[in-house]
Amino acid sequence: MIFRIFLCLCAALVIIEIxxxxxxxFSWEGxxxxxxxxxxVSLFAIVILGKYLxxxxxxxxxxxxx
Amino acid sequence: MISLPPGIIIxxxxxxxxxxxxxxxxxxxxxxxxxxxxQLLFLSEGVFPGIELAGLSxxxxxxxxxxxxxxxxxxxxxxxxxxxxxxxxxxxxHVTAMLYVGSAIGAVFSGDLITLFIYWExxxxxxxxxxxxxxxxxxxxxxxxxxxxxxGSGVLLLAGILLHYHDSGSLSFDQLxxxxxxxxxASAGVxxxxxxxxxxxxxxxxxxxxxxxxPQATVTGAxxxxxxxxxxxxxxxxRGFPGTEVLIGIGVVMTLFPIFFAVIENDLRKVLCxxxxxxxxxxxxxxxxxxxxxLNGAVAHAFVHILxxxxxFMSMGAVxxxxxxxxxxxxxxxxxxxxxxxxxCIVGAMSISAFPLFSGxxxxxxxxxxxxxxxxxxxxxxxLIASAGVMEHSGIKIPYFAFFGHDSGIRCKExxxxxCLAMGAAAVLCIAIGWFPQPLYALLPYPxxxxxxxxxxxxxxxxxxxxxxxxxxxxxxxxxxYPAEQASLNLDTxxxxxxxxxxxxxxxxxxxxxxxxxxxRTGSELGRxxxxxxxxxxGPEGTLARAWPTGSMVLWVAVLLGASxxxxxx
Numbered sequence: 006m007i008f009r010i011f012l013c014l015c016a017a018l019v020i021i022e023i024x025x026x027x028x029x030x031f032s033w034e035g036x037x038x039x040x041x042x043x044x045x046v047s048l049f050a051i052v053i054l055g056k057y058l059x060x061x062x063x064x065x066x067x068x069x070x071x
Numbered sequence: 072m073i074s075l076p077p078g079i080i081i082x083x084x085x086x087x088x089x090x091x092x093x094x095x096x097x098x099x100x101x102x103x104x105x106x107x108x109x110q111l112l113f114l115s116e117g118v119f120p121g122i123e124l125a126g127l128s129x130x131x132x133x134x135x136x137x138x139x140x141x142x143x144x145x146x147x148x149x150x151x152x153x154x155x156x157x158x159x160x161x162x163x164x165h166v167t168a169m170l171y172v173g174s175a176i177g178a179v180f181s182g183d184l185i186t187l188f189i190y191w192e193x194x195x196x197x198x199x200x201x202x203x204x205x206x207x208x209x210x211x212x213x214x215x216x217x218x219x220x221x222x223g224s225g226v227l228l229l230a231g232i233l234l235h236y237h238d239s240g241s242l243s244f245d246q247l248x249x250x251x252x253x254x255x256x257a258s259a260g261v262x263x264x265x266x267x268x269x270x271x272x273x274x275x276x277x278x279x280x281x282x283x284x285x286p287q288a289t290v291t292g293a294x295x296x297x298x299x300x301x302x303x304x305x306x307x308x309x310r311g312f313p314g315t316e317v318l319i320g321i322g323v324v325m326t327l328f329p330i331f332f333a334v335i336e337n338d339l340r341k342v343l344c345x346x347x348x349x350x351x352x353x354x355x356x357x358x359x360x361x362x363x364x365x366l367n368g369a370v371a372h373a374f375v376h377i378l379x380x381x382x383x384f385m386s387m388g389a390v391x392x393x394x395x396x397x398x399x400x401x402x403x404x405x406x407x408x409x410x411x412x413x414x415x416c417i418v419g420a421m422s423i424s425a426f427p428l429f430s431g432x433x434x435x436x437x438x439x440x441x442x443x444x445x446x447x448x449x450x451x452x453x454x455l456i457a458s459a460g461v462m463e464h465s466g467i468k469i470p471y472f473a474f475f476g477h478d479s480g481i482r483c484k485e486x487x488x489x490x491c492l493a494m495g496a497a498a499v500l501c502i503a504i505g506w507f508p509q510p511l512y513a514l515l516p517y518p519x520x521x522x523x524x525x526x527x528x529x530x531x532x533x534x535x536x537x538x539x540x541x542x543x544x545x546x547x548x549x550x551x552x553y554p555a556e557q558a559s560l561n562l563d564t565x566x567x568x569x570x571x572x573x574x575x576x577x578x579x580x581x582x583x584x585x586x587x588x589x590x591x592r593t594g595s596e597l598g599r600x601x602x603x604x605x606x607x608x609x610g611p612e613g614t615l616a617r618a619w620p621t622g623s624m625v626l627w628v629a630v631l632l633g634a635s636x637x638x639x640x641x
Contacts, residue, residue: 008545011538011541011542011545012542014538015535015538015539015542018531018534018535018538019535021531022528022531022532022535025527025528025531026527026528027526027528027529027532028526028528028529030443030444030446031443031448031451034532038535039532040532040533040535040536040539041535041536041538041539042539043455043459043536043539044459044462044535044536044537044538044539044540044543045539045540045542045543046543047455047456047458047459047460047540047543048459048460048462048463048540048541048543048544048547049543049546049547051330051331051334051456051459051460051463052334052463052543052544052547052552052553052554053552054331055330055331055332055333055334055335055554056334056335056552056554058331058332058334058335059334059335059554059561062335062561062562062563063335063559063560063561064559064560064561064562065559065560066558066559066560068560068562069560069569069570070209
């Protein structure tokens with residue numbers, strides 16, 4: 006239920022964006038839905054890359070204790 | 072009282088705290104920042120001479136908009152943290168926390184570099200006791216490492232100041248970098264000062280003292296630590312190195328690399344430390360760009376950051392205080408037991424993520440506009456990724472894993488009233504600044520024409536960025552791709568000095584011992600051979616030491632005499 010409301014909110018934001026005037030400096034900023042896509046892809050990539058980093062550097066909690 | 076340098080009241084008061092009965096010390100510590108703030112409000116702007124010593128003017132006080140902005144927020148943070156620490160009955164913690172606060176404030180208002188150095192070192196020495204005060208072996212060792220790094224920064228600073236004085240003949244703490252902002256043209260002294268500031272500001276690769284030490288501090292100590300040391304460094308950079316171009320690159324890297332570590336970190340206070348590091352990056356970028364808008368952005372960011380970071384540290388501290396653990400793998404579902412703490416934490420999380428109508432938004436927008444107006448496109452892209460990263464670790468991970476997520480089954484009491492009051496005060500400020508940014512803007516060093524809500528499209532796109540990032544989190548969680556929390560530890564650059572360096576040193580010691588032993592063995596072997604030779608000739612059994620019978624001696628004497636007789640008659 007909460008997830009559905011959340012999805013509607015996301016969709017509403019993309020629709021609102023088309024209606025409002027945007028002040029952009031870089032042209033790609035103005036592409037409709039750019040920020041939405043950017044946010045989604047960034048977090049997705051961060052978590053996946055973080056996961057790989059974890060495989061590399063994860064140790065036991067008492068690694069430094071001995 | 073008004074002519075006293077700011078911070079002195081707190082420093083002297085801190086030393087007087089032990090005279091109070093133990094139960095009143097916490098109240099005394101709460102009163103000190105309030106009294107000192109009252110003094111600060113009456114100070115007029117200007118540079119006030121200090122004492123003359125050997126022809127140098129030391130202990131100068133400089134009151135200007137930049138130092139005042141940091142002065143005000145340091146007082147507010149000290150008051151909130153002291154309120155949060157009202158239950159503590161530990162003289163050491165109260166005294167050192169106030170010494171730390173007083174020296175940080177003193178440093179911000181110091182007009183000359185020597186005064187800055189003195190206060191710089193007091194902050195290091197006083198703050199380490201907030202780590203030691205946990206009284207565990209891990210905390211002790213982390214504290215020692217912290218102290219070595221901080222004192223090292225102080226030593227670099229002093230060396231830099233002396234070289235700089237030698238070159239320029241000036242000790243005044245003004246802009247140290249040339250007007251072109253090019254560090255490579257600067258003198259060696261300026262380089263050393265830059266490095267000293269960089270260590271305290273947790274530049275990439277110099278950062279790990281932060282994530283190593285702060286999570287070991289006491290519940291209340293971490294709140295103090297989160298506010299002062301690194302923001303003092305940001306102030307020092309803003310004062311000495313505005314417009315230093317290399318800071319832009321350093322800042323972007325700082326915003327980016329900690330977010331990957333934060334994803335996999337299990338200790339939630341350590342996640343906050345990586346997040347702190349990432350936030351410092353935004354401020355460093357602002358200082359690096361160095362325009363009025365960008366410097367305003369850096370100062371505004373430092374101001375609001377101190378509030379929401381303290382709020383987040385307080386909420387995680389309250390969780391640690393009530394449950395005894397701060398591991399994400401052991402926590403979850405605490406909103407049932409600690410609804411107020413959860414609510415305050417969410418306010419802090421939304422502020423740091425820069426949701427519109429929260430304090431982070433009105434500060435970060437200044438820096439982002441400065442980046443865009445300067446056409447730093449790669450920096451802008453980097454900071455957008457970092458913004459999604461902030462949403463991940465501070466906006467979602469901290470509240471989700473502590474208060475929601477899977478139910479850990481832990482049922483505890485709500486945080487004590489004074490903790491809730493302190494968190495509530497910080498939360499109210501976060502929201503108030505988000506709604507009414509003008510009073511904050513009025514405190515900034517340069518006039519602000521920027522209006523964060525004038526461009527409605529900006530709020531919409533910012534919300535898009537954050538909510539779609541949250542959507543990605545939900546997708547990752549639902550598909551099971553999000554890495555599971557597990558009790559673990561992650562290597563960072565501290566591995567170099569905690570593991571690699573000791574290993575290398577141990578190896579060197581072992582090899583040199585072996586070489587030494589081989590040398591000794593060969594030596595004694597040689598000596599023995601030599602002795603054997605000597606013994607063969609001169610020893611008791613040797614050729615030259617053989618005992619001859621008297622008869623043979625007489626015979627030989629007779630032979631010699633006979634021979635000489637014959638030779639004589641020939």
